[in-house]
Amino acid sequence: MDIKFNSEGLVVAIATDVYTNSVLMQAYMNREALEKTLQTGQAYYYSRSRQALWHKGETSGHYQKVVDIYTDCDCDSILLRVIQAGNACHTGAQSCFFNKLKEFSYFPDINIIQKNIDVIAARRESPEEGSYTNYLLHKGVEKICKKVGEEASESIIAAMKGDNAELAGELADLYYHTFVLMNDRNLSFSDVLAVLEQRHNNTRKRNY
Numbered sequence: 001m002d003i004k005f006n007s008e009g010l011v012v013a014i015a016t017d018v019y020t021n022s023v024l025m026q027a028y029m030n031r032e033a034l035e036k037t038l039q040t041g042q043a044y045y046y047s048r049s050r051q052a053l054w055h056k057g058e059t060s061g062h063y064q065k066v067v068d069i070y071t072d073c074d075c076d077s078i079l080l081r082v083i084q085a086g087n088a089c090h091t092g093a094q095s096c097f098f099n100k101l102k103e104f105s106y107f108p109d110i111n112i113i114q115k116n117i118d119v120i121a122a123r124r125e126s127p128e129e130g131s132y133t134n135y136l137l138h139k140g141v142e143k144i145c146k147k148v149g150e151e152a153s154e155s156i157i158a159a160m161k162g163d164n165a166e167l168a169g170e171l172a173d174l175y176y177h178t179f180v181l182m183n184d185r186n187l188s189f190s191d192v193l194a195v196l197e198q199r200h201n202n203t204r205k206r207n208y
Helices: 031-040 112-125 132-139 141-161 164-184 189-203
Strands: 011-017 023-029 044-047 052-055 064-071 077-084
Touching: 023 031, 023 044, 023 077, 031 044, 031 052, 031 064, 112 132, 112 164, 112 189, 132 141, 132 164, 141 164
Parallel strands: 011 077
Antiparallel strands: 011 023, 044 052, 064 077
8 A cells, every 4th residue: 555655754643542442642654663563563653853763652661552554545644543551642641632622512431431441450450448449359259240230230220210310320330340340350341342343243234
């Protein structure tokens, strides 16, 4: 594929989170950066300020594992879907795009799912005194499964009552305890997403 580099030998490169599709950052690649990325599966960019190849995460440890790479229809910009280690922005923010220009209406951030999963993983790696997550992980799978069952039952009760506000709260509890169960069983979110994707691909040829 013939990438259209500009007069400076650069092409715009945008990195998005493979789990949430959120935009993490925008940078530039030259031919060498693109070739290194294709060869290694790690994101490389070209730093215009330093006039040098830039391996994302080389100083911070916040590497980007590339899942796949796309070009736009004109082949003059590149999209990388990545698994981001740590935060993408040098300011410490998860994404470089955090300066909100205007909000027309509020919409909950789907990234909160991954953030919950990440917090649970962090508690497992670095336990905190008084943490409910650590309490559940310490008690083990039997206790966690009991809580999943309780939250599922409470969700059913809320649904039967017709109380959507209560149902939303109970489902949030169910999701959280399910994420704890996944962590306890060393099951990643991508494992679950892969099953959902496979089911979707198998069923979209016929009616659900």
